[in-house]
Amino acid sequence: MARPPAPRVRPAPAAARVTSPRPATPAAPVTDAGTDDDGDDTLDVVLGTAELQQLGGTSEYSTALARHPRSSAEGPRAADRPRAAGARVIEVGAPLSERPEPAARRALSDLGRGARAAAEALVISWLTIIIPVVAGYVATVTAPSLGEASWADAARSATAGWLLGLGEPLDVVTPATARTPEVITQVTLVPLGLTALVLVLLAGGIRRARVDSVAAAAGVVLTAVAGLWLAYTFAESAPTSRGVLTQAGVVVLALLVGMRSRLAGLRLKDPRLREVAEWVVAGLRAGAFVLVGLGVLGALIVLGAVLTSLSDVVTVHRALGPDVVSTVVLVLAQVAALVTLVAWGVAWLAGPGFVIGAVSVTPVAATEGPLPALPVLAGIPDAGPGPGRWVAAVVVGLALVVLVRPLGRTRGWIELATTAGVAVVAVALTGGALAGLSSGEIGALSPVGASGTAVLLALAGEVALGALLATGVVVGLRAVGRDPGRLGEPLVAAVSAVRERLRPRRRSRRRR
Numbered sequence: 001m002a003r004p005p006a007p008r009v010r011p012a013p014a015a016a017r018v019t020s021p022r023p024a025t026p027a028a029p030v031t032d033a034g035t036d037d038d039g040d041d042t043l044d045v046v047l048g049t050a051e052l053q054q055l056g057g058t059s060e061y062s063t064a065l066a067r068h069p070r071s072s073a074e075g076p077r078a079a080d081r082p083r084a085a086g087a088r089v090i091e092v093g094a095p096l097s098e099r100p101e102p103a104a105r106r107a108l109s110d111l112g113r114g115a116r117a118a119a120e121a122l123v124i125s126w127l128t129i130i131i132p133v134v135a136g137y138v139a140t141v142t143a144p145s146l147g148e149a150s151w152a153d154a155a156r157s158a159t160a161g162w163l164l165g166l167g168e169p170l171d172v173v174t175p176a177t178a179r180t181p182e183v184i185t186q187v188t189l190v191p192l193g194l195t196a197l198v199l200v201l202l203a204g205g206i207r208r209a210r211v212d213s214v215a216a217a218a219g220v221v222l223t224a225v226a227g228l229w230l231a232y233t234f235a236e237s238a239p240t241s242r243g244v245l246t247q248a249g250v251v252v253l254a255l256l257v258g259m260r261s262r263l264a265g266l267r268l269k270d271p272r273l274r275e276v277a278e279w280v281v282a283g284l285r286a287g288a289f290v291l292v293g294l295g296v297l298g299a300l301i302v303l304g305a306v307l308t309s310l311s312d313v314v315t316v317h318r319a320l321g322p323d324v325v326s327t328v329v330l331v332l333a334q335v336a337a338l339v340t341l342v343a344w345g346v347a348w349l350a351g352p353g354f355v356i357g358a359v360s361v362t363p364v365a366a367t368e369g370p371l372p373a374l375p376v377l378a379g380i381p382d383a384g385p386g387p388g389r390w391v392a393a394v395v396v397g398l399a400l401v402v403l404v405r406p407l408g409r410t411r412g413w414i415e416l417a418t419t420a421g422v423a424v425v426a427v428a429l430t431g432g433a434l435a436g437l438s439s440g441e442i443g444a445l446s447p448v449g450a451s452g453t454a455v456l457l458a459l460a461g462e463v464a465l466g467a468l469l470a471t472g473v474v475v476g477l478r479a480v481g482r483d484p485g486r487l488g489e490p491l492v493a494a495v496s497a498v499r500e501r502l503r504p505r506r507r508s509r510r511r512r
Contacts, residue, residue, distance in 0.1 A: 283422025399466025
């Protein structure tokens with residue numbers, strides 16, 4: 001129903017306001033009877049300007065009330081009149097958009113915001129795979145090897161390839177001919193580049209959508225489950241345990257990364273637990289920097305191997321004889337495998353190395369054997385001795401350089417040991433998990449990739465040695481009166497300045 005106008009209070013004469021010992025009686029509030037027009041059962045109390053001032057409120061309509069006063073019947077004071085629990089005070093004339101949003105409506109809004117973020121990430125990453133595959137099918141639709149395959153079959157195969165990036169095995173079916181039967185080749189080697197794409201898109205969407213509540217996080221999870229179910233249904237595939245664990249890990253990690261600002265604002269009530277949590281966060285941050293350094297070193301190893309064997313890479317590419325569309329598809333496939341190759345580079349740097357069928361590549365030596373016809377694999381070193389196990393010292397040195405500063409900012413041996421231990425565990429577990437995901441099978445070519453257990457143990461020992469050396473450096477610097485927590489301050493200041501300069505540009509782009 002229409003809300004009645006609020007009663008106005010006639011101002012007293014100036015003399016009365018000066019000499020009267022008692023304050024003016026505020027106007028009586030007007031209360032809606034029944035359910036209000038915003039849909040909930042809480043009654044809204046409409047107050048005048050004087051009552052809002054008593055309750056600590058303000059009114060942008062006070063000038064209008066002062067210009068056009070009206071007398072009203074005397075009533076009890078608003079502060080003395082009892083109000084129902086949960087009653088809301090609404091300013092006279094305030095628009096409906098400024099009223100408090102009901103809890104149920106706010107939860108639905110958060111749920112939709114999280115669902116939209118997840119849907120965008122899944123659809124964009126899926127289109128990244130399906131568009132080149134369907135384009136390749138259209139370009140080669142007259143090839144005899146395709147048989148009776150349609151564009152829907154191409155889209156179904158692309159969806160299965162998208163699921164392969166999320167840990168689900170892929171069955172490549174070679175149609176039967178008059179001379180050969182149907183051949184099914186199972187591929188379990190995960191292209192980690194596609195996994196990283198889904199993770200980055202999902203974490204970015206969560207951050208942009210400001211997912212900061214349980215309802216919004218539930219929207220992300222439910223939409224991810226629904227999207228994956230649709231993908232499995234369309235690809236005519238059944239989920240496996242490895243695929244489900246990989247997909248759950250991607251969603252959880254994306255939520256942690258996208259909601260890091262919200263999680264950083266949480267505070268434990270117990271001071272002791274809060275202090276320990278700060279130590280753990282410092283260790284995780286230090287471990288993340290070590291992982292970034294390892295990733296950069298692995299990428300440099302892959303880049304160096306490709307550049308030194310660039311002529312062989314070009315020769316293999318030309319031998320395949322691809323057209324324009326096939327070249328695009330081939331390049332995208334190698335880009336999707338780039339993160340997997342970086343994980344192999346880190347495994348080689350740590351010591352265990354990797355294998356591709358009969359080919360074994362370690363810092364000690366490389367063996368000879370057949371390789372898949374993928375141009376980038378031509379960069380694998382030839383059979384012969386390698387540089388030696390001393391390359392593991394690079395990992396130890398990296399851990400030493402990165403961990404000196406965070407360990408130097410600790411106070412006491414317990415905090416130092418906690419920070420160092422968390423960093424070592426984080427690096428070892430993450431490196432072992434990535435090595436395990438980068439291993440699998442390509443039909444008869446088995447095994448392919450690195451051993452997750454071997455890489456985990458190697459990284460744990462090397463990073464622990466680096467942390468031990470960093471502790472010695474911290475003790476030595478403190479003995480000579482220097483603050484190890486301020487090492488690398490110019491570099492940190494330069495990076496912070498670059499980030500501050502880039503931040504306004506990002507904001508301007510978002511506004512556009």
